Amino acid sequence: MAQMKFMCDAERCIECNGCVTACKNANDVEWGIQRRRVVTLNDGEANEMSISVACMHCDDAPCMAVCPTDCFYKTDDGIVLHDKDLCIGCGYCLYACPFGAPQFPQQDAFGERGKMDKCTFCAGGPAESKEEEYEKYGSNRIAEGKLPLCAEMCSTKALLAGDAQDVADIFRQRVVHRGHKDGAWSNNPQASADNLAYDAAHKG
Amino acid sequence: MNLLTAQAPGRVPRSGKGLALGIWRFMLVALVLALSIGFTQVAVAQADPDREMTTAAPGITAEQWRQVRSGETGPNYRDSRFDSNYSLINSSGETWREIRNRWVSPFGLIAVFGMAALIALFYFIVGRKELEAPRTGRLLLRWTLMKRALHWTVATLFIILALTGMTLLFGKFVFRPLFGDGIWAWMIAATKVLHNYLGPIFGILLVILLVSLIKENIPKKHDWVWFKKGGGMIGKKHVDAGFANGGEKAWYWILATVGILVIASGFVLDFPNFNQSRDTMQWANIIHAVGALGLTAISLGHIYIGTLGTEGALEGMTTGYVDETWAKEHHNLWYDEVKDQTLSEEEVAARKSSGGSSEPSATRTS
Numbered sequence: 001m002a003q004m005k006f007m008c009d010a011e012r013c014i015e016c017n018g019c020v021t022a023c024k025n026a027n028d029v030e031w032g033i034q035r036r037r038v039v040t041l042n043d044g045e046a047n048e049m050s051i052s053v054a055c056m057h058c059d060d061a062p063c064m065a066v067c068p069t070d071c072f073y074k075t076d077d078g079i080v081l082h083d084k085d086l087c088i089g090c091g092y093c094l095y096a097c098p099f100g101a102p103q104f105p106q107q108d109a110f111g112e113r114g115k116m117d118k119c120t121f122c123a124g125g126p127a128e129s130k131e132e133e134y135e136k137y138g139s140n141r142i143a144e145g146k147l148p149l150c151a152e153m154c155s156t157k158a159l160l161a162g163d164a165q166d167v168a169d170i171f172r173q174r175v176v177h178r179g180h181k182d183g184a185w186s187n188n189p190q191a192s193a194d195n196l197a198y199d200a201a202h203k204g
Numbered sequence: 205m206n207l208l209t210a211q212a213p214g215r216v217p218r219s220g221k222g223l224a225l226g227i228w229r230f231m232l233v234a235l236v237l238a239l240s241i242g243f244t245q246v247a248v249a250q251a252d253p254d255r256e257m258t259t260a261a262p263g264i265t266a267e268q269w270r271q272v273r274s275g276e277t278g279p280n281y282r283d284s285r286f287d288s289n290y291s292l293i294n295s296s297g298e299t300w301r302e303i304r305n306r307w308v309s310p311f312g313l314i315a316v317f318g319m320a321a322l323i324a325l326f327y328f329i330v331g332r333k334e335l336e337a338p339r340t341g342r343l344l345l346r347w348t349l350m351k352r353a354l355h356w357t358v359a360t361l362f363i364i365l366a367l368t369g370m371t372l373l374f375g376k377f378v379f380r381p382l383f384g385d386g387i388w389a390w391m392i393a394a395t396k397v398l399h400n401y402l403g404p405i406f407g408i409l410l411v412i413l414l415v416s417l418i419k420e421n422i423p424k425k426h427d428w429v430w431f432k433k434g435g436g437m438i439g440k441k442h443v444d445a446g447f448a449n450g451g452e453k454a455w456y457w458i459l460a461t462v463g464i465l466v467i468a469s470g471f472v473l474d475f476p477n478f479n480q481s482r483d484t485m486q487w488a489n490i491i492h493a494v495g496a497l498g499l500t501a502i503s504l505g506h507i508y509i510g511t512l513g514t515e516g517a518l519e520g521m522t523t524g525y526v527d528e529t530w531a532k533e534h535h536n537l538w539y540d541e542v543k544d545q546t547l548s549e550e551e552v553a554a555r556k557s558s559g560g561s562s563e564p565s566a567t568r569t570s
Binding site: 015017020034037038039040041042043044045047048049051053062065066067068069070083085086088089090091092094095096097098099100106110111112113 | 265267268271272278280281282283284285288290291292293294295297298300301304305372373375376380385388389392393395396400473474475476477478482485486489
C-alpha cells in the first residue's frame with residue numbers, strides 16, 4: 001500500500017499562495033478556515049524562505065494520540081482522517097499538532113470551538129453519501145485517482161504529494177541536480193536523521 | 205528597435221519594393237534571435253552546480269533551523285492564514301503529548317483508583333469509627349442551611365466535573381468499545397458541554413464556599429498535634445480539634461490552593477477567545493489535569509470520612525445538627541465553646557418548622 005505524504009521544497013516555493021487557493025476551491029472550505037498556509041521566514045531578507053504547510057499525515061500522529069473521542073483514523077494509504085460526528089471541538093489535536101493543521105470554526109458563545117477541520121489529503125472523510133462527504137470534508141480526489149489539488153496546481157512544483165517513495169525519489173533527483181551535499185536542508189546538523197526525504201525514503 | 209518601428213501601423217509598406225525590404229528585415233530579426241538562442245544553450249551546457257551555489261541565495265541555514273525549532277516568530281515572519289499566531293513548527297506539542305499521555309493519564313488513574321482501593325482496605329481492616337459514648341439526644345447546630353446548600357451544590361458539581369473530566373481523559377478506552385460510535389458520539393459531546401458549562405459555576409460557588417468557611421479553617425497550634433497523632437489514630441487518646449479538625453483544615457487549604465489553580469487553568473481552557481497561545485493552553489491543560497485528578501483522589505477520602513467512615517458525621521451536613529456526644533468526641537474545643545447551646549430533638553423540629561434553622565446565633569426557643 002502507498003504511504004501518502006506531502007513534501008514542500010522550500011527552495012522552490014515562491015509564496016504565491018496558489019496551494020492555499022486551490023485547496024479552498026477544491027474543498028469548498030468553510031469561511032474563516034484555511035487548511036493550508038504558507039509560512040515565510042525572514043521575509044525581505046537575503047535568506048528569505050517560504051514553505052507551504054498543512055496536515056502532514058504523520059506516521060505517528062499526535063492528534064490521534066491525544067483525541068479524547070478517538071475520532072481520528074488512518075486510511076490504508078496512510079492518510080490521517082477524522083470523523084466530524086465524533087469531534088467535540090476540545091482543541092487537543094491543535095495543542096499537539098506540530099504543524100498547526102487543525103482549525104475550528106468559532107461561531108458559538110464564549111469562543112467555543114466548532115467541529116475541527118483540517119486537510120484531508122483530498123480524501124474526503126466518513127459519510128453516508130457523496131454529498132454529505134463533500135459537505136463535511138470537501139472533495140474526495142483520491143477516490144477519483146487524483147492527487148491533492150494544492151500539489152497538482154503548484155506552479156513551481158515545490159509542493160509534492162503522493163506516495164512517500166515517489167516524492168522522495170523526485171526530491172532526491174532535485175537535490176543531486178542542485179549539487180547540495182546534504183540534501184536541500186543544507187547545514188542542518190541533523191540533516192541525515194531529520195529531513196523529510198530521508199524519512200520518506202525509509203518509511204515508504 | 206528600428207526594425208520593429210518599420211513594422212509599425214503608420215509606416216506599413218505598400219509598394220512591392222517596400223514589401224521586399226520588409227522580408228529582408230524580418231529575416232535579419234530571425235537570425236539575431238537564432239543566434240541569441242544558441243548562446244543561451246552554450247550557457248546552460250556550462251552550468252556548474254558548485255559555482256551556482258556560491259552565487260545562489262543560501263539554502264536553509266542552521267540559524268533557520270534553530271528559529272523553526274524554537275518557534276520564535278520575528279518581525280519578518282509571515283503566515284498566510286488571516287488570524288494565525290502560530291509558529292512554523294509547534295515544538296512543545298510533542299512535550300505536551302508525552303506529559304499528558306505517558307504521565308498524567310496513567311498515574312492519574314493509579315492515584316484515583318489506588319485511593320479507592322486504600323480506602324476500601326482501610327474500611328475492611330479498621331472499620332467505621334463509631335461513637336464511644338452513647339448519644340445524649342441533645343443536638344448542636346453545626347451547618348446552617350445556607351452552608352449545607354452551598355456544600356451540596358459544590359459537591360454535586362464536583363462529582364459531575366470529576367466524572368466528565370475523567371471521561372474526557374479515559375472514556376475512549378472504556379465507553380467507545382462498550383457502546384459503539386452512535387452513543388459514544390452523543391455521550392462525549394454531552395460530557396464536554398457539561399464540563400465546560402458547569403465548570404465556571406463550580407468555580408464561582410467554590411470561591412464563595414471557601415470565603416464563608418475561612419474563619420473556621422485558620423490553622424492553630426493544636427492542628428499540628430492532630431496531625432502528629434494521625435487524627436487520633438496513633439495513641440488511644442482523643443486529640444484536640446476546634447470546629448474543623450486538622451484533616452478538615454488540610455482539605456480546606458488544598459481546595460483553596462490546588463482548587464483555585466484548577467479553576468483558573470480551567471478558565472484558560474474554557475474560553476479560547478482571548479487569543480491565548482497554544483503553549484499557554486498546553487500548560488493550563490497539564491495543571492488542570494494534575495490538579496483535578498489529585499483533588500478527585502483526595503475527595504474520595506473526604507467522602508469516605510464524611511459518610512461511611514464516621515458515625516454521626518453525615519447527619520451534620522444533611523440535617524445541620526450533630527449529637528452532643530459526637531461534638532465532644534470529634535471537636536472538643538468547638539464543643540466547649542457551644543455546649544450551652546444544645547437543643548432537644550423537639551426544639552430542633554420546632555425551629556426547623558419555623559424556618560429558623562439557618563441562624564446559628566438564634567436564641568433557644570425554650
